[in-house]
Amino acid sequence: MNLQGPQLLDALRYIPSIRSRQAELRGFSELRPETKDAIHPIVSLGKNGRMDQSERVVEAIAQRVGQCFLDLNTYPGQACSDWERLCDPANAYGNWRDLLQRANGVTPVALLREGVPGRAFVRQVILLEREFGAVVIRSRQPAQDLAAMQAALSAVDDVNNLLIILDLGYIRGAVDPKETEARRIISALRTTDPTVRVCVTSSSYPKAVSVYGEFQGSLEIIERELHAQIGGDEVAIYGDHASIYPEPFEPVISRFVPRIDYCLEYTWLYHRRREDAGGYAECARQIVASADWDPAFANDVWGAALIARTARTGVVEPGFGSPANWIAVRVNMHIERQANLAASIAEGIEELF
Template sequence: MSIKFSEYGYYPALRIRAAELEGLENIDSARRDKIVPLLTLGQWRGSSDLSTGMDKCVAANRNKPFLLDLTTDSRKIEDQWNSLRSPADNFKNWLDFSRAYKSKGAIPVVLLPPGARVREVVQQACAIEEEYGSVAFRVQDFAGQTPLVISAISSLKDPNSAIVFIDCQYIRDAMAAYVAAAISTINRLRTEFPRLLISVLSTSFPSSTLQFADAMKMRGTIGMLERDFHSRIGGDRVAIYGDHGSIHAVVYDDGPVVMKWSPRIDFPEYTSWYFERRQSTSNAQAYSECARAILGIYGVAYDMENSNIWGEQKIVEAAHGDPYGKSPAKWISVRVNIHISRQIDYKSRIDLQMDEEYEE
């Protein structure tokens, strides 16, 4: 399985969690063929190892290719996590684990744990290149991991087989700082490899939408900063656009469940998220009210009654009195599905405009 990374114009990064996988699974085949998602494996809720999450992951991907990364969060899976992250025998455990899912589309990302020696990382990358024909790196610690990536790419048979994801994670609170850090990291990499393929990942979806709500706390619009961020680092001529699929980058799953929630439906546009929320004794009624409000505003503009986007279909069904879910997780799936579909379409629209301009 050899992936030519340059053929893809959008890279969504998701975690292997129920809501995110469901959103990905329900992307139609035509759109799904235009992406190779970067999926991070972690503990599946209620499971004490990583195998359950991987089984759910391969089922959701329907044998289509995806990049497999490993969480940095070891809670509840510490023994297996330590084993997979171990650099012993040049990360043999990680390579063996990933190989078991190769026929299902998995391509392992090069692991860069603290304390790993340069030679171990280099040998891991070379082994992935040899077996898969392409190599992916994910940089989150810019200062610590970038030198390792440079050494590993220098040792590849074909540096053009590699892609480096510069993952800035949550950018809303420090946009300028992340722009500067991303540009600096890109420059370091391109100084060594001028033709290196790079994708920049970020998210601006907040942990709470209340600060963006109106005075009645019933609706609001959240500006999507990911596209602005991508533009500031130089756009497509510098790096491929990527994001976290409208998911906040910080995981709170394992904390005490004390946060109250109100029914809310988010509607992703191309460069913003609109939401409707309600406080009601009936969650089913509240979700239907949210859906009707969204359909009233966006139904005609996006031809939602005839949409081929699964998430939009679920909003239409809820507006007609049949809500897909009565808790937040199902509606996160809807948001993820619409967001990724919308960004795939956005990229296709940009490519079409460029082709038309070129022909003129």
């Protein structure tokens, strides 16, 4: 999306949130050019494979994603080696602002850190607005962060330069309380300024899918339900975590079961097969044989095309013998579907896919 400042913020209909992990960047990088032009993702700067130097990861993000909102991942095990230096609130988060200044094509996310005096945060927001023309605040604890967000909202020169993202985290099984929280926070923010832009983002993709069906299953994309219950595009921009479980967790070392996901507008489908039952090739064949398979989608979209190729040839392509690149496939299809759906909702037309 080749826009800046308020013009960029005005054009947003869908904000996918991804991390700088290799799989997520790969999935995004394989989007169709027209899809990339229609969205502006928020990317959390953290490790990229074995690469954990922030400057180098920023370069990888620029190559794979291009223009984006840049946030900082501070989760243990996912953060860059110098994350504490970047989080230092001294000089209104001067180290973070310096890194942003050296990064091309980014719109900054102001760091909102627990236990840090509100003055440093608000000063950071003011300086980022002045230096970049627009600034984003992302809150993962909206109720706790409300006072800080209201202070920043009152401090900016122009509310049109500000976007507030309420990240509600994992919502499966908790839609009603999350809806209540989102409504309350949005109401409070718009009491401070009725024109403030708000995005509500969340994820319902689970940590493990096997509990929903050992060999196959379907999962409703509950992010869309939550967004509709809040009031849809009239109230907030739609955001999600691009079909990724949003909370940090310690991976369990175990033998994986090959699985391929297929993304629809409102549902994720998956098939799992052990290696001795056909593995990834059989998963691909089952998906292509299903009533939900869309050949037109596979003609245009990298992730679906790879599933079709695997089903047709029975050959698992190099790099796709383990889960990571199949995560990229899912991320790719999910963003394509949601970007198209967001555009069709905004324009009141039938979806292309």
